Amino acid sequence: MNEIIRNTQSSVTHTSLDPQDWSEFRALAHRMLDDAIDGIANVRARPVWQPIPDATRVAVRTDLPREANDLADVYREFTEHVAPYATGNVHPGFMGWVHGGGTAVGMVAEMLAAGLNANLGGRDHMPVEVERQIVEWMRHLFAFPQDASGIFVTGTSMANLMAVLVARTAALGTLARQHGIGNDGALLTAYTSQAAHGCVSRAMDIAGLGADALRKIDVDADHRIDVAALRAQIATDREVGFKPFLVVASAGTVDIGAIDDLKAVAELCREEEIWFHVDGAFGALAIFSPELAPMLGGIELADSIALDFHKWGQVPYDAGFLLVRDGEQHRQAFAQPAAYLRREARGLAAGAVWPCDLGPDLSRGFRALKTWFTLKTFGTDRLGAVIARSCALAKYLEARVIAEPRLELLAPVNLNIVCFRYRADDAVNREIVADVQESGIAAPSSTTLDGKFAIRAAIVNHRTDETDIDALLAAVLEFGARRLSDAVIEVEAPPLAAQ
Numbered sequence: 001m002n003e004i005i006r007n008t009q010s011s012v013t014h015t016s017l018d019p020q021d022w023s024e025f026r027a028l029a030h031r032m033l034d035d036a037i038d039g040i041a042n043v044r045a046r047p048v049w050q051p052i053p054d055a056t057r058v059a060v061r062t063d064l065p066r067e068a069n070d071l072a073d074v075y076r077e078f079t080e081h082v083a084p085y086a087t088g089n090v091h092p093g094f095m096g097w098v099h100g101g102g103t104a105v106g107m108v109a110e111m112l113a114a115g116l117n118a119n120l121g122g123r124d125h126m127p128v129e130v131e132r133q134i135v136e137w138m139r140h141l142f143a144f145p146q147d148a149s150g151i152f153v154t155g156t157s158m159a160n161l162m163a164v165l166v167a168r169t170a171a172l173g174t175l176a177r178q179h180g181i182g183n184d185g186a187l188l189t190a191y192t193s194q195a196a197h198g199c200v201s202r203a204m205d206i207a208g209l210g211a212d213a214l215r216k217i218d219v220d221a222d223h224r225i226d227v228a229a230l231r232a233q234i235a236t237d238r239e240v241g242f243k244p245f246l247v248v249a250s251a252g253t254v255d256i257g258a259i260d261d262l263k264a265v266a267e268l269c270r271e272e273e274i275w276f277h278v279d280g281a282f283g284a285l286a287i288f289s290p291e292l293a294p295m296l297g298g299i300e301l302a303d304s305i306a307l308d309f310h311k312w313g314q315v316p317y318d319a320g321f322l323l324v325r326d327g328e329q330h331r332q333a334f335a336q337p338a339a340y341l342r343r344e345a346r347g348l349a350a351g352a353v354w355p356c357d358l359g360p361d362l363s364r365g366f367r368a369l370k371t372w373f374t375l376k377t378f379g380t381d382r383l384g385a386v387i388a389r390s391c392a393l394a395k396y397l398e399a400r401v402i403a404e405p406r407l408e409l410l411a412p413v414n415l416n417i418v419c420f421r422y423r424a425d426d427a428v429n430r431e432i433v434a435d436v437q438e439s440g441i442a443a444p445s446s447t448t449l450d451g452k453f454a455i456r457a458a459i460v461n462h463r464t465d466e467t468d469i470d471a472l473l474a475a476v477l478e479f480g481a482r483r484l485s486d487a488v489i490e491v492e493a494p495p496l497a498a499q
Contacts, residue, residue, distance in 0.1 A: 028072055033111070039083065040090060040104050043463070047440025049088035056081050088443050092463035095472060096437075096445035098254075098282050098417075100308075101461035102316040109373035110316055113366035120152075120364040122341065122354025131355065131368035137375065138323050141287055143300040149327030151358040152367040155320035156281035157199035159306030162322050162333075162359060164190070164203040164246065166304060167275035169333040171245040177333075181208055189237050190246035191215045193225035193260065195253040197279060222412060223258035225249060227265060234272055246275045251296060252283020255447045255456070257415035259283055262298030270301075278302045282311035282460070283415060288384035292391065292415070304330075309371045312387050314378075314462055319367045322359075331357050386462045390416040393459045397469050406477060410454045419447065419454040422480035426453035435479040442472040 019025035059081050089099035118127040135150035153159050169176060172185055181188070188209055192200050194216045204214045215237070217230045234244045247269050249260040262278065269276035278284065278299055284307040286292035287299070299305065302325065309319040324330035335357040344350050356362045375383075398413040401420045410419045421429045433446050433455055445456045457472060 025071070028075065032075060033108075035079070036107060037104060040102075040107070043091050046084070046091075047088070048091040048093040048443045049437055050085065050440050051438055052085045056085065089461065091443075092461050092465065092468045093442040093471060094461055095457040095459055095464070095468075096443045098252075098311050098458045098460055100311045100314045100317075101463055102310075103314050103374065103378075103462075105377045106314070106316040106370045106374050109370040113369040116366060116369075118366045120366055120368070121356040121362040122351065123348050124350040125348070127366050127369065128351070128355065130366075130372050134321075134368050134371055134375070135323070138321065141380075142284075142302075142305060142323060144323060144325055147327045148323060148325050149330045149353070149358055150321060150323040151355055152364070152371070153320040153322060153359060153361075154318045155310070156197075156279060156306045156308050157202070157320075159320050159322035160197075160199050160248070160277070160279055161203040161206055163248075163277045163304040163306060163324075164200075164207045164209075166324060166330055166333040167246040167277065168207055168209065170275060170329050171243070174332050184243065185209065187241060187243045188245045189213050189215060189242045190248065191217055191230055191233065191244065192248040192279075193217050193219050193250060193253070195219050195223050195225075195255060195258060196248060196250050197254045197281065200248050200279065219258070222414075223253060223256055225260045225265065227261055227268060230265070231268055234268075234274070244272060244274050246277060248277045248279055249302075250283075251278050251280035251286075251299060252415060254281075255417070255449060255454075256411040256413075256419055257283065257417035257458075259295050259414060262296065263301070264298070266298045266301035269303075275303045276301065277304045278306070280305050280307045282308060285309070285312040285383075286387060286415065288312075288380045289388045290384065291388045292384075295415075309374070311460060312390070313371070313374065313383065314386065315371050315374050319371050324358075327353070334359055387416075390459045390462075390464070393464060393466065393469060394418050394457075396466060397457060397459070397473070400469065400473055404473070404477070406480065407473075410449045410452060416459045418457045418459075419449055420457075421452065421455055422476060424480060424484060428480065428483045429453045429455060431483055432476055432479045435483075436472070436475045439475060439479075441475045442468065444472065444476075 087099065088094045090101055116127065118125065120127055120131060122128070131152060138150055139148045153162065168188065171188060172181060176182065176185060185208070190204060190213060192214060201211045201214050205211045215233050217233060218226045220226050230247070237244055247265060249262055249265045251259050251262065266276050280299065284296065284299065284305055287296055304325065305323045307321050309315040309321060310317045331353060341356065342349065355364060394413050394416045397418045398409060401407045401409045401418065406423055408421050408423055410421060422432055430446070430453055433444055437443050445458070447454050447456045455476065
């Protein structure tokens with residue numbers, strides 16, 4: 001028998017994907033890590049973003065590789081065709097969408113997670129315990145009860161969808177998972193503000209309830225949900241036979257970062273016996289800052305909270321999170337018995353609630369490790385200070401805009417998002433945004449507020465400082481002046497750092 005095993009092993013050894021020469025691989029891997037660290041350390045030496053040349057797009061559009069390639073050659077392609085043309089959110093001049101800047105700590109933690117190659121769907125191993133520890137920390141941070149549950153997901157879009165599914169199951173009972181939503185499900189209605197993220201509407205669609213079942217309530221002068229209008233809409237829907245089951249409040253709206261009156265919404269939901277969910281994609285982590293945390297008053301009353309550690313938490317993408325007050329209701333929305341997921345009293349299959357009982361994924365990466373490393377290494381005090389600093393920089397930008405006659409502020413600055421425009425028409429402002437992005441100086445995004453095209457600066461990156469704000473404004477003013485003078489725009493990007 002031993003001879004058969006030896007012969008079998010010798011005949012399949014060549015199929016291993018491990019390096020043939022570990023020393024050679026180690027040297028190249030160290031170079032890759034050094035290059036990645038250099039890329040972060042010297043990030044200011046390169047453009048925030050630059051357009052992708054046609055030749056580069058063509059270079060990566062190859063036939064499916066059938067034969068093996070040398071790793072060094074593959075890495076060379078990466079350095080030439082991929083790394084220089086990334087989104088740019090590592091750069092302090094990136095102020096477009098609400099993207100965190102990541103950290104070198106998070107990067108190496110991701111490498112360690114890849115080395116473990118752990119599947120966090122379940123079973124009894126320490127990576128699952130690390131995730132449970134972060135759930136415990138979040139439970140404590142948001143003053144949730146001991147039986148609250150939490151789970152890592154890709155991002156708040158997924159977390160919001162899962163919250164809709166938990167609320168739907170709570171409203172219809174677990175039989176709806178087997179028989180469908182039926183007539184009662186067709187009567188369910190949910191509520192959010194006009195300023196809420198579009199993923200809330202999409203969640204209603206994917207959950208089978210339909211986007212039309214989501215009532216979008218007007219906002220007040222501060223862009224917060226109008227609680228009186230919300231109350232009136234719920235009453236109207238009840239009168240005609242609908243069944244209100246969910247309110248989604250925002251802790252940091254997508255356009256300007258407004259925070260709904262969470263306490264008032266919570267009280268209304270308790271009165272009406274409606275599930276209260278908070279979309280706190282980036283704003284919920286203001287809880288880290290003693291200065292900003294009071295703005296979140298009422299979030300501790302939520303039935304569920306969605307947030308992203310990869311935004312203000314500076315964890316590398318992706319690291320979304322869902323926290324649910326009633327862990328049993330959370331489990332009832334997703335748990336599904338199966339023989340191959342049987343729990344045992346001992347061994348690797350031991351354990352109580354597995355992560356796969358709390359979400360749709362059985363195969364799950366170790367997102368918790370880079371979050372654990374980030375929280376352990378920096379601590380919430382320092383992360384909170386970074387968050388407060390980004391808000392102070394937004395106030396600095398707001399003051400600069402107000403003081404500049406050629407610019408117009410379009411919305412109050414609540415947290416870290418500033419919406420403004422050059423005093424010209426929408427077409428000119430649209431071109432200014434593209435000009436600034438293509439220059440490589442900064443990367444704002446855009447939105448529309450009260451019918452006006454807005455230049456939107458979201459300050460999230462922990463590396464951003466006043467010089468980056470000044471550079472953004474100087475570029476906006478320069479390109480705006482050129483556009484109004486009909487001058488030819490010649491965009492010169494900063495030189496690309498050597499890879």
